[in-house]
Amino acid sequence: MRNHKQQEQMYLNCHTYYSLRYGTIKPEQLLAIASENGLQTLALTDINNTSACLDFVRLSSKYKIKPVLGVDFRNGAQQQFILIAKNNNGYKNINDYLSKFLHDSELKIPEIAPELDDVFVIYPYIHKKTYHLKEHEFLGIKPKDLNHLKFSKWNAFRNKLVVLQTVSFQNKKDFNTHRLLRAIDNNTLLSKLSKSEQGQETDRMLPYQELCDTYREFPELIKNTASILDKCHSDFDFSHENPNNPHSYIQNEALDFRLFRKLAYAGLHYR
Template sequence: MSFVHLHTHSEFSLLDGASRISEMVRLAAETGMPAIALTDHGVLYGAVDLYLQAKAAGINPIIGQEVYVATRSRHQKEGRADRDPHHLILLVKNLEGYRNLIQLSSLAHLEGYYYKPRIDKALLAEHAQGLIALSSCLGGEVASRLLEGDEAGAEQVALEYQQMFGEDYFLEIQDHGMEEQTRVNEGLARLSQRTGIPLVATNDSHYTRKDDAEAHDILLCLQTGTVVSDQKRMRFHNDEFYLKTPTEMAERFREFPDAVANTIRIAERCHLELDTKPLLPRFEVPQGETAETYLRRLAEQGLKSRYPELGQVVRDRFEMEFGVIEAMGYAPYFLIVSDFIDFARQNGVAVGPGRGSAAGSIISYALGITTLDPIQHGLIFERFLNRERISMPDIDVDFDDRNRDRVIDYVGQKYGQDHVAQIITFGTMKARAVIRDVGRALDVPLREVDHLAKLVPPTLNMTLDKAIQMVPELAQAEKDPVYERLLKNARKLEGLVRHASTHAAGIVITPEPLQHYLPLQASITRGDKNGQEKRAVMTQYEMNAVQKIGLLKMDFLGL
């Protein structure tokens, strides 16, 4: 019997999930699963990664989220009553569902955030189309009522969700060998019989394979600032929270074969196709002009000022470049960049001379985007843009650090504040840092951990595997049982995401409002006055994901 995992957490459930998306997809392929879902806590950070990697592996990607549903309204934020929201799994069926999940995830962060990003039932009812809902784990509202012995209340909640989602609402049964789950599953089975709401079997996976359980336990210690030996800390009940094989799931739920089969039925309802073609913002051009004719007029004016002689070599180069830009539909891109650079120069913001392959474009030079003559310096346009490279051109622009925000504000005013956002970035556990983190969680003496970490060469892209091959003392350390345990777990956690922050330079500009394309959350940046904090929005997708779904990413670098 086949099976599909519909309740999973990756490294993007920060310091709570230890699965890499690539490993999840590989395991699904190896065990013959036709699909796999990703349902991180309150975020969609890994959605694009899952979509592209699963598609490449011939597996159906199911984008989802384990959302937090406020016990009252998402706008109420008053102590304990609002601090412990219920869990609910949402899975995307189609493009409408994807856009609804983006809205829910964004508003959970921007409106409902209180300890966690929270939606409420009113918001959920507005955005339920195109989504499948599962009642979630012991933290779900139905399960919570059953644990309290309130079966009538549990039934009322289940019927409320059924009214919202119709045939796309399922009661979720889990079995990690916990006594509470056995009680809840019995209650869910009775509810299912009475209401006709179908059961679905899931495994609340937080790591990929069973032998990753200790590494995951250490991750929880990093999240809570505790050590493994602390008996009172938060910990998982056992080592059953991994991506089990279809055979293991069928065996575990042999009394509920329909609940296992329903995972396939749910997966068959999920068919999301994302359009990844380039999506440029609209640039207003004078009446009677197109982006192409206006770009030609501006570039020709600039060309005359840069090259008073305007020889045949210059003319030929200009026509060749313009032909490529026009054929690829990138005229608006050059107009957008030229416009904000003109604004900067006219308003006393220092602008750099241009960096990278953009300096190879005579049109960039004519528009004042760069200040280097590509013909004089023998720079090649094709390194910057050519017909074979089907991706957005990428021009990085340096601005005076103190006034960079003025240019960002101008872009927000021109295209609409709801079309412009900063971009998230993720910090990962590097070789030295992960030794320190794991050593602290395992309560290894600080001096020993420090010595071990300093054995790792401080070079770029250094990994633990490379370091152990290069440094005999580090290889020797693995023979000590304490260090062997430390290094084994450090290897498993190395490279995982540790925290999120705002990218120093990345800005996204969209043709339609941002939430049409990607989820948002709050970011905190330094304001102008006295270094005080000011709130802005940033994307939940990092810059590579932003570009992979066709959106325009600009780097506004501060120097």
């Protein structure tokens, strides 16, 4: 019998074209694809970017989808870990952590995720790699990892494993566009683009039953994935009654102008 709660909550790693020089899907299109597949919860985890998050949340009610927010932290195309916000405070903590790397291009994202309040961590499973997982940390198992998993010690610790079916493309055309973007980002010819610098053509949203069939020998992974997404909630007010933009930052617009002018000149040397 199909478990509807699990059916609705399966995707922890979804990208839009705000995953710059990597993703190809519009934020609203991602929601539409999810709706077509009968999903009611979806995690948006763009690569080193949160630009699409608020629009994603705003549009989610139109498609009757519960939005979950996070970031896929990568060095180039190399995935280090995924951070998923349990709530607004977790989302703020993820943004604060991400900002350090966006403000200093020489910094490299480490292999070990930080311990942030109200945040889940998903590490991509690598065969024979040693992991020391904390309570809020999990291993993401991709379909291609399942054969290795059968002979791994982690097969005995399924409570720490989740489904990691990445969504970056809608079809083959999208994947071809992605490869062009990766070639541009690496300043190389498409024919010389390394496999390690591109995603998999299979990084698409699969029908629920197909995904269940893929993980049928590991039902705990489906249950764990649904449990994580069920614990995540975001709350942003997009109503017209409560405008998000105040008329002035301090007492009035004239004082605002003087403050902004002062800050602009103070930061001019740095810029």
